[in-house]
Amino acid sequence: MLYEESEKFEHAKAIVERLTNRGHRALFVGGWVRDVKVMGLAGDCDIDIATSARPTEIQALFPRTVGVGEQFGVMVVVIRGLPFEVATFRNDIKYSDGRHPEEISYSDSPEEDVKRRDFTCNGLFFDPFTDDVLDFVDGTGDIRRKVLKCIGNPDERFEEDFLRMLRAARFAKQLGFRVDEATALAVRRNAALIANISAERTREEIKKIIAPPGGGKGLLLLDSLGLLPAVLPEVHAMKGVEQPPEFHPEGDVFTHTVLALDSLSLDSVPLSMAALLHDSGKPSTASRGGRIRFDGHCAKSVEIARNVMTRLRFSKFEIEEAEDLIGNHMVFLDIEKMRPATLKRFLRKENILEHLALQKADCLASHGKLDHHDFAAMKLASSSEEDLKPNPLITGDDLKGLGLVPGPVFGVILASVEEAQLDGTISTREEAMDLARRIAASGG
Numbered sequence: 001m002l003y004e005e006s007e008k009f010e011h012a013k014a015i016v017e018r019l020t021n022r023g024h025r026a027l028f029v030g031g032w033v034r035d036v037k038v039m040g041l042a043g044d045c046d047i048d049i050a051t052s053a054r055p056t057e058i059q060a061l062f063p064r065t066v067g068v069g070e071q072f073g074v075m076v077v078v079i080r081g082l083p084f085e086v087a088t089f090r091n092d093i094k095y096s097d098g099r100h101p102e103e104i105s106y107s108d109s110p111e112e113d114v115k116r117r118d119f120t121c122n123g124l125f126f127d128p129f130t131d132d133v134l135d136f137v138d139g140t141g142d143i144r145r146k147v148l149k150c151i152g153n154p155d156e157r158f159e160e161d162f163l164r165m166l167r168a169a170r171f172a173k174q175l176g177f178r179v180d181e182a183t184a185l186a187v188r189r190n191a192a193l194i195a196n197i198s199a200e201r202t203r204e205e206i207k208k209i210i211a212p213p214g215g216g217k218g219l220l221l222l223d224s225l226g227l228l229p230a231v232l233p234e235v236h237a238m239k240g241v242e243q244p245p246e247f248h249p250e251g252d253v254f255t256h257t258v259l260a261l262d263s264l265s266l267d268s269v270p271l272s273m274a275a276l277l278h279d280s281g282k283p284s285t286a287s288r289g290g291r292i293r294f295d296g297h298c299a300k301s302v303e304i305a306r307n308v309m310t311r312l313r314f315s316k317f318e319i320e321e322a323e324d325l326i327g328n329h330m331v332f333l334d335i336e337k338m339r340p341a342t343l344k345r346f347l348r349k350e351n352i353l354e355h356l357a358l359q360k361a362d363c364l365a366s367h368g369k370l371d372h373h374d375f376a377a378m379k380l381a382s383s384s385e386e387d388l389k390p391n392p393l394i395t396g397d398d399l400k401g402l403g404l405v406p407g408p409v410f411g412v413i414l415a416s417v418e419e420a421q422l423d424g425t426i427s428t429r430e431e432a433m434d435l436a437r438r439i440a441a442s443g444g
Helices: 007-021 031-038 055-061 110-116 139-145 154-160 163-175 181-196 199-210 215-224 253-262 269-277 297-311 316-327 331-337 340-347 352-364 371-381 396-401 408-423 429-441
Strands: 026-029 048-051 065-069 074-079 082-088 090-095 101-106 124-127 132-135
Touching: 007 026, 007 048, 007 055, 007 074, 007 082, 026 031, 031 124, 031 132, 031 139, 055 065, 055 074, 055 082, 090 110, 132 139, 154 163, 154 181, 163 181, 163 199, 163 215, 199 215, 199 269, 215 253, 215 269, 253 269, 253 352, 269 297, 269 316, 269 352, 297 316, 316 352, 331 340, 331 371, 340 352, 340 371, 340 408, 352 371, 396 408, 396 429, 408 429
Parallel strands: 048 082
Antiparallel strands: 026 048, 026 124, 065 074, 074 082, 090 101, 124 132
């Protein structure tokens, strides 16, 4: 289906039509114009609208509106449950907090409005009735040249909104563009201002920058733009930390991390953060004797990941999942030697696919040997749910039938019975009851 045939497109077009019929100028603007009309990309991205109509006029024309940024001329018009951001053409007069203009003045033209926007590729307008792209900043030329470039003076654009520096890395990564030299220099000059951005806004950009595909390229952009020490000093500390070449021919810990992110085949926030931070403990645990060692780096990496993700306000679930992935990323070294019960408990983890993905990326980013990953994947594929999590052979009621009093010993006995069941040393209720009697007789 062509995007122009989609429900979202038709609703956005209807908003423009109503505004235009009432004497206002209205156009699509931003990412949709860039991606769909100019770059020809498929995707269900949002359609934003810019107009000469003032917020009160927008409210009067549409029955369902929400003033998400009314003081800045931004309204959301809701059509059949779909939200569309409709913003009044404006000039921003002065910024003091690196995010919000202290003063604005409304404008009647897109030519004025575009001057306040961030990058030329995002400063394009589109008329859905004439099918014309309006380009006042050579955004189409920069897209053709694959260059990310600020509109106007880059220092001024970044002073207006500090987050734009992170967005520069994100857009360059997502679009496959190189950053214009003047824009890159301005990011490096202003990188320290990133510390003034809220943790939540920083987190959302980092998630997109390191997400697959190309998360490693995103990390390299953060580094080359001078942003890494400001947003992720724990990752910056990996640079120059040497590793044993027989296991890591790729180079230092930072290089390994870049390659691991680029090797991820599964899109998951905890997984991306785990790949980013799985070796973050190596700089502080590095030691040299006969060879380079990182004793305890796994536990240290878990600690660092918890601190980083807490600082950036990730959810409790995301933090715990990343900790689990990092804390277990070395168990694959022993996976072929594990007892059946230990292996089955690992393979039945709800996030086992993320564990496998991290292991694969870790290996591809170093020696390239996938023996342990392939063994685990094969075992998982050949195991049924009943194999990994069989129905219990006995329950607490059975233990009561033996005359045992409920208490901590019940957990010990039932866990031991399950362990033997997973190991394959028992398979019937009678064998389970016999084992329970023996454990009870020995005092648990």
